[in-house]
Amino acid sequence: MNNKLQNALLADVAREAGVSTASVSRVLNRAPHVSKPLQARVEAAIAKLGYVPHGTARALASRRIGAIGVLVPTLDNPIFSIAINSLEQRLKHHDCRLLIATYRYDLDDEFDALRTLIQQGVDGMVLIGHDHRPAVLTTLKRRKMPFLSCWHGLHDADWPCIGFDNTAPSKALAEHLLALGHSRLAVLSAPVTSNDRARARLQGFIQAAEQTGCPIPDSHVMTVEYGIAEGFQAFDALMQLQPRPTAILCGNDTLAFGVLLAAQAAGINVPQQLSVTGFDDLPQARFMTPALTTVAVPAIDIGHGVADALIARIDGETPPHQQLLDAPLVLRGSSGPAPPAG
Amino acid sequence: MNNKLQNALLADVAREAGVSTASVSRVLNRAPHVSKPLQARVEAAIAKLGYVPHGTARALASRRIGAIGVLVPTLDNPIFSIAINSLEQRLKHHDCRLLIATYRYDLDDEFDALRTLIQQGVDGMVLIGHDHRPAVLTTLKRRKMPFLSCWHGLHDADWPCIGFDNTAPSKALAEHLLALGHSRLAVLSAPVTSNDRARARLQGFIQAAEQTGCPIPDSHVMTVEYGIAEGFQAFDALMQLQPRPTAILCGNDTLAFGVLLAAQAAGINVPQQLSVTGFDDLPQARFMTPALTTVAVPAIDIGHGVADALIARIDGETPPHQQLLDAPLVLRGSSGPAPPAG
DNA sequence: TTGTACGCGTTATCAA
DNA sequence: TTGATAACGCGTACAA
Numbered sequence: 001m002n003n004k005l006q007n008a009l010l011a012d013v014a015r016e017a018g019v020s021t022a023s024v025s026r027v028l029n030r031a032p033h034v035s036k037p038l039q040a041r042v043e044a045a046i047a048k049l050g051y052v053p054h055g056t057a058r059a060l061a062s063r064r065i066g067a068i069g070v071l072v073p074t075l076d077n078p079i080f081s082i083a084i085n086s087l088e089q090r091l092k093h094h095d096c097r098l099l100i101a102t103y104r105y106d107l108d109d110e111f112d113a114l115r116t117l118i119q120q121g122v123d124g125m126v127l128i129g130h131d132h133r134p135a136v137l138t139t140l141k142r143r144k145m146p147f148l149s150c151w152h153g154l155h156d157a158d159w160p161c162i163g164f165d166n167t168a169p170s171k172a173l174a175e176h177l178l179a180l181g182h183s184r185l186a187v188l189s190a191p192v193t194s195n196d197r198a199r200a201r202l203q204g205f206i207q208a209a210e211q212t213g214c215p216i217p218d219s220h221v222m223t224v225e226y227g228i229a230e231g232f233q234a235f236d237a238l239m240q241l242q243p244r245p246t247a248i249l250c251g252n253d254t255l256a257f258g259v260l261l262a263a264q265a266a267g268i269n270v271p272q273q274l275s276v277t278g279f280d281d282l283p284q285a286r287f288m289t290p291a292l293t294t295v296a297v298p299a300i301d302i303g304h305g306v307a308d309a310l311i312a313r314i315d316g317e318t319p320p321h322q323q324l325l326d327a328p329l330v331l332r333g334s335s336g337p338a339p340p341a342g
Numbered sequence: 343m344n345n346k347l348q349n350a351l352l353a354d355v356a357r358e359a360g361v362s363t364a365s366v367s368r369v370l371n372r373a374p375h376v377s378k379p380l381q382a383r384v385e386a387a388i389a390k391l392g393y394v395p396h397g398t399a400r401a402l403a404s405r406r407i408g409a410i411g412v413l414v415p416t417l418d419n420p421i422f423s424i425a426i427n428s429l430e431q432r433l434k435h436h437d438c439r440l441l442i443a444t445y446r447y448d449l450d451d452e453f454d455a456l457r458t459l460i461q462q463g464v465d466g467m468v469l470i471g472h473d474h475r476p477a478v479l480t481t482l483k484r485r486k487m488p489f490l491s492c493w494h495g496l497h498d499a500d501w502p503c504i505g506f507d508n509t510a511p512s513k514a515l516a517e518h519l520l521a522l523g524h525s526r527l528a529v530l531s532a533p534v535t536s537n538d539r540a541r542a543r544l545q546g547f548i549q550a551a552e553q554t555g556c557p558i559p560d561s562h563v564m565t566v567e568y569g570i571a572e573g574f575q576a577f578d579a580l581m582q583l584q585p586r587p588t589a590i591l592c593g594n595d596t597l598a599f600g601v602l603l604a605a606q607a608a609g610i611n612v613p614q615q616l617s618v619t620g621f622d623d624l625p626q627a628r629f630m631t632p633a634l635t636t637v638a639v640p641a642i643d644i645g646h647g648v649a650d651a652l653i654a655r656i657d658g659e660t661p662p663h664q665q666l667l668d669a670p671l672v673l674r675g676s677s678g679p680a681p682p683a684g
Numbered sequence: 685t686t687g688t689a690c691g692c693g694t695t696a697t698c699a700a
Numbered sequence: 701t702t703g704a705t706a707a708c709g710c711g712t713a714c715a716a
Binding site: 007050052053054055056057058059060065067074075076078081082084085088097098099100101102115116118119120121142143227228229232257258261262264265283284286287288289 | 401420424426629
C-alpha cells in the first residue's frame with residue numbers, strides 16, 4: 001500500500017498499467033523498442049495518476065541532471081541578463097535547464113558557487129571571463145565537468161571559450177576619438193580586479209592613446225563601481241581634471257549613461273564640448289540624447305553559441321576550442337570632433 | 343578498490359578516517375552527539391581526499407535539496423534582477439540556493455517551468471504576481487510544496503504573498519497629475535494579459551481619473567510590449583492623440599524612459615509641455631533629465647521578506663499569510679503643472 | 685519486445 | 701556516542 005497518495009511513483013504507474021517499471025522508464029525516456037500498445041497503456045496510467053518523475057532520483061540513477069550551471073558576476077548588468085535569457089532559450093531546444101548563480105565579482109564566492117552547482121549535479125558549467133581562482137580549473141578537470149568560458153577573447157589552452165576581443169574595439173574607440181582631434185582623453189573604468197574584461201578594455205584605451213602619441217596620464221584613469229549613479233557622480237571629478245578632458249571613454253554603457261546624464265544636468269553639450277563613449281550597446285544606448293557611441297557586445301550570439309557548444313561537449317563531441325565573435329563599433333552622436341583648443 | 347580517483351565518495355572518507363559512513367554523514371550535517379576527536383578525524387579525511395558531497399544523492403535520501411525555485415516572467419526588467427539578487431543574498435544566510443526559471447509572461451510556459459523545478463526537487467517555490475494557470479495551484483498543493491507569491495497586494499486565501507498594492511500608488515500618481523491641473527491624460531501600459539500587476543496599475547490610473555471627473559477615453563490607453571524602444575516609439579502616437587494629452591502615465595519606468603527620451607529628441611519640454619510618470623523607481627530614474635516621477639517598488643525588501651517567509655514555511659512555521667509593503671510615490675521633475683490650455 | 689534485479693551515494697532508523 | 705543497514709526513486713545491464 002502506498003500511503004503517499006499525493007505523489008505517485010514510477011512503480012505505481014507500472015502497477016496501474018500492468019507492466020514492469022523498466023517499461024515505464026523506457027516510455028519516459030523515449031527509448032527505442034517499445035510497442036505502441038504498451039506505450040499507450042503507460043501514458044494513460046501516467047495521466048491518470050498525475051505522475052511526475054522524481055528528478056533527483058532520475059539524476060542519481062542516470063548520472064545526468066538535465067541542467068547546466070552558469071556563474072555570473074551579477075545580474076545587475078542588463079547585458080548579462082540578455083545573454084542569460086538567450087542561453088536559456090537555446091538550452092530549451094536541447095531539453096536542458098539552466099541554474100544561475102551569482103558571485104558579485106568575488107572570486108572566492110565564485111568558487112563556492114561552483115561547488116554548489118557541482119553538488120546540484122549540473123552536467124556542464126559556463127563561466128564568464130578569464131579571471132578565476134586556480135581551484136576552479138582543477139575542480140572542473142578533476143570532475144571531468146564539461147565547461148566553457150565566455151565574454152573574452154583570450155587564447156588559453158586550458159579554457160575553451162566563446163567570446164570577443166575586449167581590447168581591439170577599445171583601441172578602435174580611442175583611435176576614433178583621436179582621429180576626431182581629441183588629445184586629452186579620460187577613462188572611466190569599472191574595477192579591474194578579478195575582471196579581465198574591464199582590464200582588457202582599459203588596456204585598449206591606454207595602448208591606442210600611447211601609440212598615437214597622446215598617452216593618457218594615470219590621473220586621467222578613474223575607477224568606480226558599476227552603476228549609473230557611480231557614473232553620474234564621477235562626472236564632476238572627471239571635469240575637474242587638469243588638463244580637462246575633451247572625451248571620456250567609459251568601460252561600459254551604464255557608466256556612460258551616468259556620465260551622459262550628468263553632462264546634460266550640468267549643461268555641458270555632448271558632443272560639442274565633450275565626447276562620451278560606452279561599451280556594450282545596451283538597448284537604451286541608441287535612445288540617449290545624443291545617442292551613445294559604443295561597442296556592440298554580441299550577448300545574444302554568445303548565449304546561443306555557448307548553449308550549442310556546451311551541449312556538444314556534454315554529448316562527447318569536440319567543438320572548436322575557441323570561437324571569436326565580432327564586437328563592432330557603433331558610432332553615434334555622443335562622439336564628435338574635439339572642441340577648438342582653449 | 344575505487345577506480346574513480348577523481349571523485350571521492352562518502353564511503354572513501356569513512357574508510358580513510360576509520361569510521362562508519364553514518365558518522366561522516368553526521369559530521370557533514372552538523373548533527374548533535376559527535377565527539378570532537380571523531381569530528382576532527384573525519385574533517386581531516388575530507389580535506390585530504392578533497393571530498394565534495396554528492397548533492398543529488400543527498401537530496402534523494404534526505405528529501406531536501408537545499409534550494410528553492412523562483413518563476414520570473416523575465417530577467418530583462420532590471421527590477422526583477424534587483425529582487426532576485428536580494429532574494430539570493432538572503433537565502434544564503436539560510437544556507438539555501440536559488441534556481442531561477444523564466445517564462446516570458448506565457449502562463450503555459452510558467453506551468454512547464456514549475457514542473458521542471460519540482461522535478462529538480464526544490465524545497466519551495468516563489469511566484470510573481472497573482473495570474474497563474476489553475477493547475478499551478480493544484481500542483482503546488484498536491485505536492486504540499488511550500489510557496490509564496492509576491493509583487494501584488496491581492497488578498498486570496500489560496501495565495502500567501504508578500505507584495506504591495508499596485509493600484510493605490512497608480513491612483514495617487516494620477517491624482518497627483520490631476521491636482522496639477524492636467525485634464526487630458528494618456529496611459530502607456532505593458533500588455534495586461536497574464537499580468538495582474540500591469541492590470542492593477544492601469545485600473546488605478548483609470549479609476550482615479552474617473553473619480554475626479556476626467557475619465558481617460560479608451561483611445562488614450564495604449565499598450566505596447568515592455569522595452570525602452572517600445573516606449574520611445576510609442577511617443578509619436580501618443581502625441582497624435584486628440585485631444586493631445588498633457589501627461590502620460592507609464593506602467594513602468596522603462597516605458598517612461600523611452601517616452602522621456604523621445605520627448606527630448608522631439609524637442610518637447612518635460613514637464614513644461616508634458617508630464618511623464620513611471621512605476622518601479624529603477625536606479626536611473628533619478629538621473630534622467632528631468633528626473634522621473636515614479637513609484638518606488640520595494641524590490642529589495644520583497645526579496646528579503648520572501649526569503650525569510652518561505653524558509654519559515656519550509657521549516658513548518660506559519661508566517662503571516664499576507665505581508666503588504668509600502669510602495670511610495672517619488673515626485674520628481676518629470677511631473678509639473680499642466681500647460682495653459684491652448 | 686519486455687521483465688528482473690541491482691546500483692546510484694547519501695540519510696535515517698535502529699541497535700549496540 | 702557510534703555503527704550496520706535499510707530506504708530514497710529511478711535507470712539499465714542482463715536475462716527471458
